[in-house]
Structures are given as structure tokens and as C-alpha cells.
Amino acid sequence: MSTAQETRTLSTRAAATKSRTVKTSVLKVGGKSYLSARVTSAYGAAKRFTVKQRVCAARTCRTATVALTVGAGMTGWQERYLGTGSYRRSGAPRVSVTAPPAVPAAAPVATPTVTVTVKETVRETVTVDPVVAAAPTVTVTVTATPTVTVTAPAPGTEDTLCGAPANTYGFTYCTTGARVDTPVEEACLVFSCIDYFSEGEGYLVMCADGKVSMSGGINGVCSYHGGWLRDIYRFAT
Incomplete structure (x- = not known):
């Protein structure tokens, strides 16, 4: 966030145990509100934290979710855009902890x-x-x-990835594929996904920092990851 813009913390709540401390805040910057989650982990290994916080604007309330991975004995934070105007928190945050998703090994490339x-x-x-x-x-x-x-390579093994990582799910950089308009878990087995990937409402894109997001076609695509880099397509598998 730019230091030239006004930043206000509207409310802060905390949920702590012996293994973790979770604090949520509602921030307002330039007329836009964000939910910020800060997690300090005392676990002996990296953990995936999912923080759910109920927020309200005027008379309308909803549950916002922030997800982030924090290393052993470290502190991490992540922000989620809520909308324009002022928001307030309602109740304490709910926190769930899981092991971070494993990164699959790259599939071997066939040679002639x-x-x-x-x-x-x-x-x-x-x-x-x-x-x-x-x-x-x-x-x-x-x-x-x-x-x-x-x-020559056997029929059907020609390169249809256009530089995308080798995968069996049909993901490709080639524009001859179909655009991905629904979040699919397989994308996070091939690429590195942003923290709240499953809540995206656009189509599948890669951000400038190498992570993928479902924010394609939406104003502010990859705004926290360096901006848009490319669209990712998929062939029928």
C-alpha cells in the first residue's frame, strides 16, 4: 500500500493458543477496505492457516477468508480486499490449521x-x-x-504445452486450448497458487511473480503479485 494514501485500522481482534497467535484487522486505504490476518506460528514445521472473519458494512454481513502458509516459529500476514466504503469486524476469527500442500515433482520429458x-x-x-x-x-x-x-516421437506426444510445465492435466500456454473459467484443484498441483485461489471469480491467469490466480478479466488482476503475466489454457483430458 502507498504511503501517500491514508491507512486506518478500523478494528483488531486476536485468537491465541500455545501453538499460534492470530490477529485480524480491518484496514481502510483510499476509500477501500481490506481484511488483514497476521499469524505467529510456534509449530515445529510450516503450517497452512485458514482464517475466517465475519465482517459487516452498513447492515450487510458476510464471512471473509484469508489463507496463508507460515514457516516454523515465524510470523506471516496476508490481506483480502473487502470492497469500497467502511467495514467492521463481527466476533472473533475462526482459525483452522493444516499441512501445506506438497509440490509435485516435474514429470519426465520423453526423448526421441x-x-x-x-x-x-x-x-x-x-x-x-x-x-x-x-x-x-x-x-x-x-x-x-x-x-x-x-x-520420430509416437503420435500424440508432440509438444502441446508451449513452454508450460509438463503435466497430465492438460494445462498449456498455447492459445489453442480452452480458457479455464472455474477454479480447479489440479492447477495448484502444476503451478504455485495464490493463497485464496479457490475464491477467484475470473479465469485462470499467471501473475508476474509466477503464481496463478482466478482473477483474469477482473479489475485489479494480480494486483498483489506484480500484475498479469499470461493466460493459462487447458485441453480436454
């Missing part, structure tokens, strides 16, 4: 098969001495002529 066949060509030269008593001399020369045969 090269077959080398060696054929022998035999050339025979015979020299006969005019003296009958002399035995003939035979000279044999063997010349090896290698033949190289390259086997």
Missing part, C-alpha cells in the same frame, strides 16, 4: 529414440603372379558404412 545400424561392405582384390609355382595373393578390404536412423 536413436537407432544406429552398421552395414558391412566387402571389397575383394585378387592379384595373380604369372609364375605358376607361386601361390596367389588375396587382399581383402572391409569398409564399415554406418547408417543412422532417427525414430
Whole structure:
């Protein structure tokens, strides 16, 4: 957030246990409100925290969710845009803790098969001495002529990813694929997703920091991740 804009903390609440301390605040910057969650973890390993906080604007209330991963013994924070105008908190935050999602290993890339066949060509030269008593001399020369045969990749294995990570879910950078308009969990197995990926209401895009978001086509796409980098498509699997 720019220091030139006014920043106000409208309300702050905390939920603490021996293993964690969670504080939520409602911030207002330039007429826009944000829910901020700050988590201090005392766990011995990295954990995924999902913080749900009920917020109200005028007479309308709803539950906003902030998700973030915090390392062992560290503090992290994440903000969620609520809307324009003023918001207030209602009640204490609800916190759930899980293990962070594992990052799958990259699938092996198929390489073409090269077959080398060696054929022998035999050339025979015979020299006969005019003296009958002399035995003939035979000279044999063997010349090896290698033949190289390259086997093309099997049909259906051509590169249809256009530089996207190897995956079996059909995700591609090629514009010949279909745009992804619904959040799919498989995207987070191939790419690194932003914290509240599943709540996106646009289409699948990659942000400038390499993370993917469902904010394509929405005003402020990837606003906290360096802006839009590219659209991500999907072939039918």
C-alpha cells in the first residue's frame, strides 16, 4: 500500500493458543477496505492457516477468508480486499490449521529414440603372379558404412504445452486450448497458487511473480503479485 494514501485500522481482534497467535484487522486505504490476518506460528514445521472473519458494512454481513502458509516459529500476514466504503469486524476469527500442500515433482520429458545400424561392405582384390609355382595373393578390404536412423516421437506426444510445465492435466500456454473459467484443484498441483485461489471469480491467469490466480478479466488482476503475466489454457483430458 502507498504511503501517500491514508491507512486506518478500523478494528483488531486476536485468537491465541500455545501453538499460534492470530490477529485480524480491518484496514481502510483510499476509500477501500481490506481484511488483514497476521499469524505467529510456534509449530515445529510450516503450517497452512485458514482464517475466517465475519465482517459487516452498513447492515450487510458476510464471512471473509484469508489463507496463508507460515514457516516454523515465524510470523506471516496476508490481506483480502473487502470492497469500497467502511467495514467492521463481527466476533472473533475462526482459525483452522493444516499441512501445506506438497509440490509435485516435474514429470519426465520423453526423448526421441536413436537407432544406429552398421552395414558391412566387402571389397575383394585378387592379384595373380604369372609364375605358376607361386601361390596367389588375396587382399581383402572391409569398409564399415554406418547408417543412422532417427525414430520420430509416437503420435500424440508432440509438444502441446508451449513452454508450460509438463503435466497430465492438460494445462498449456498455447492459445489453442480452452480458457479455464472455474477454479480447479489440479492447477495448484502444476503451478504455485495464490493463497485464496479457490475464491477467484475470473479465469485462470499467471501473475508476474509466477503464481496463478482466478482473477483474469477482473479489475485489479494480480494486483498483489506484480500484475498479469499470461493466460493459462487447458485441453480436454
